[in-house]
Amino acid sequence: MHAKNVLITGGAGFVGCNAARYFCSRNWNVTVLDNLSRAGTDQNLEWLRDGTSFDFERADVCDRAAIDHALSHNRYDAVIHLAAQVAVTTSVVDPRADFMANALGTFNVLDAVRRFSPEAVVIFASTNKVYGKIASAVTELQGERYGYTDRPHGISETEPLDFLSPYGCSKGAADQYTLDFARMYGIPATSFRQSCIYGTRQFGVEDQGWVAWFTIAARLGRDITIYGDGRQIRDVLHVDDLLRAYEAAIQAPDRIAGQAFNIGGGPEQILSLLDLIALLERRLGKKIPLKWQDWRPGDQRAYVSDIRKLATELDWKPEIGLESGVIGLIDWVNEVRDLFVETV
Ligand SMILES: NC(=O)c1ccc[n+]([C@@H]2O[C@H](COP(=O)([O-])OP(=O)(O)OC[C@H]3O[C@@H](n4cnc5c(N)ncnc54)[C@H](O)[C@@H]3O)[C@@H](O)[C@H]2O)c1
Numbered sequence: 001m002h003a004k005n006v007l008i009t010g011g012a013g014f015v016g017c018n019a020a021r022y023f024c025s026r027n028w029n030v031t032v033l034d035n036l037s038r039a040g041t042d043q044n045l046e047w048l049r050d051g052t053s054f055d056f057e058r059a060d061v062c063d064r065a066a067i068d069h070a071l072s073h074n075r076y077d078a079v080i081h082l083a084a085q086v087a088v089t090t091s092v093v094d095p096r097a098d099f100m101a102n103a104l105g106t107f108n109v110l111d112a113v114r115r116f117s118p119e120a121v122v123i124f125a126s127t128n129k130v131y132g133k134i135a136s137a138v139t140e141l142q143g144e145r146y147g148y149t150d151r152p153h154g155i156s157e158t159e160p161l162d163f164l165s166p167y168g169c170s171k172g173a174a175d176q177y178t179l180d181f182a183r184m185y186g187i188p189a190t191s192f193r194q195s196c197i198y199g200t201r202q203f204g205v206e207d208q209g210w211v212a213w214f215t216i217a218a219r220l221g222r223d224i225t226i227y228g229d230g231r232q233i234r235d236v237l238h239v240d241d242l243l244r245a246y247e248a249a250i251q252a253p254d255r256i257a258g259q260a261f262n263i264g265g266g267p268e269q270i271l272s273l274l275d276l277i278a279l280l281e282r283r284l285g286k287k288i289p290l291k292w293q294d295w296r297p298g299d300q301r302a303y304v305s306d307i308r309k310l311a312t313e314l315d316w317k318p319e320i321g322l323e324s325g326v327i328g329l330i331d332w333v334n335e336v337r338d339l340f341v342e343t344v
Contacts, residue, residue, distance in 0.1 A: 004028045004250070005074055007120075009061055009109060010082030012041035014202035014209065015125065015239055017048050019080055022243045024052040033070055034083065035060040040203030043339050047201065061105030064112075071112035076120040078250045081109050084171070087208040088129065088298075091167035102170035103177075110181045110189070121250045122189035124178040127171045128262065128303055130193060131155060132162030139301040145233050145272040146301040154235065154267055154304035157193070157260050164298060175260065182258035190249055190256040192242075195264025195305045198325065199239030200332035203340075211236055211276060212329060216340055218280045218288045219333045228295040230274040235265040235304045238320035238328075248314040255313045264305035265318050279326055 006023050010016045011032030020030050032054055034041060048054065059066035061083045071079075084102050085091060091098035106124060113120050138149045148154070163172040175191040182189040196211065198204075204212025206225070217224045245263055249256045271279075281288050311317050333340070 004077040005031070006078040006080065006250075007031045007033060007070065007074070007076050008080045008082065009033045010084060012036055012044045012048075013038055013082060014044075014199070015197060015242065016082045017044035017201050018199060018239045019082070019243055019246065020048055020054055021052055022240070022247070024054055026247070030054040031057065031070070031074065033057045033059050038203070040201075040339070043336075044201055061108055062100045064108050067108045067112045068116070071116040076113075076117045078121045078123070079109065079113055079117070080123045080125075080246060081106060082125045084125070085167070088165045088167040089207040091165055091170065095166035098166045099170050102167070103173045106174035107177055110177055110187070113187055113189075114181060114185050118185065118187055120187070121253045121256075122178065122181075122187055123246055123249055124174060124189065124191045126175040126178070126191040126193045126260070128155070128193055128195045128264070128305060129165065129168040130161050130163060130172040130175055131159045132164035132168060133298070133300065134159060134162070134303075137302070141231060144274065145231050145270075147233065148302055148304065151304070151306070152267065153308060154306035155262065156306035157262055157309055179258055179260060188253035188257040190258070191260040192245070192249075193260055193262045193305075194237075194242070195262070195303060196234045196236045197239055197242055198236050198329065200328060202239075210273070211271070211326070214273075214276050215280060215326065215329045216333050218277075218284060219330060220337065220340060223291055224277070224288060225291040225293050226273055227293045228299055230277070230290075231272050232299065233270050233272045233302050233304065235267070235270050236322065237263065237265040237269065237318055238325040241318045241320050244319075245310060245314060245316050248316050252314060261310040261313070262305040263307060263310055265322075266305055266307040269318055269322055270304060271322060276326070279323065280330075283327060283330055
């Protein structure tokens with residue numbers, strides 16, 4: 001079997017650089033494409049260059065000619081499309097830029113795949129935000145955390161789409177284009193509707209990447225603001241578990257083509273904001289001072305992915321436990337703490 005050629009857009013970001021390292025370690029030929037717009041991407045590239053061999057293209061997914069060029073000079077077995085504007089808050093401030101990067105950018109990637117590499121497995125990093133508020137799910141305070149009363153397995157792919165926020169709209173449009181390019185053009189493309197992904201090399205900020213942000217801020221003594229009561233829950237998934245799912249999808253195109261999958265830690269890997277604070281306090285051996293603010297508009301009390309479809313199709317399940325994942329994150333922050341002066 002020949003070594004696979006994989007293109008990773010957004011490959012200098014958090015998920016992307018971990019993906020590049022992961023697939024390089026499997027001796028695949030990796031091309032990273034990124035416009036380096038996100039803080040921390042230079043450092044991620046530097047980290048990647050130390051010990052792995054890959055091609056790098058600095059390009060913007062909004063630039064059709066550049067994307068055509070990237071796709072036309074190599075025949076890819078897989079395209080992992082991660083490049084995006086990633087924060088809901090930023091999308092509200094500048095919805096056009098969000099649309100360009102997420103909706104048009106994804107269209108450019110898909111359309112180039114259609115013309116130059118139609119057999120490539122495309123994994124689009126979608127988001128649970130495509131389900132919007134999920135008004136039909138009943139949440140209540142259950143002890144110290146919110147939880148669903150009626151969805152023991154979490155939110156499944158049968159949940160109606162309900163885009164809320166420009167980010168929800170742009171990612172949702174891209175999610176649907178991905179599935180439609182599978183139907184219309186036979187491209188083995190899938191939308192992975194990711195919940196909260198965490199892990200090392202995530203230069204989390206308050207508006208995006210909360211697990212990393214809390215860890216970085218707690219370690220460096222920066223202010224942490226809790227919006228709401230801190231009992232809101234999310235299912236969280238370590239990036240290495242996500243990458244195993246990406247690999248399984250690339251190896252089994254027939255099982256994923258044209259389908260959407262919810263992916264996160266599922267009901268077994270749930271954290272409330274205050275759970276994470278308590279875990280960090282335990283591991284760091286100090287009290288973490290908190291600031292409190294009112295709920296932000298649209299904040300969900302709960303989101304938990306139903307991951308049974310993916311688990312069944314790809315024989316996959318999360319393996320990295322919360323405690324060891326967060327310890328890994330703390331170790332990384334200790335290791336690279338000087339970087340945060342520049343990036344966060
Ligand atoms: N991390 C999560 O919890 C999470 C959850 C749901 C979905 N996602 C999706 O997963 C993907 C990766 O997320 P991440 O956390 O690694 O984010 P990230 O911000 O670390 O990575 C995104 C990368 O895309 C690059 N980029 C942005 N705009 C670009 C453009 N126009 N052209 C080329 N490159 C561009 C950035 O420089 C960055 O390196 C994103 O599509 C995001 O929407 C992430």
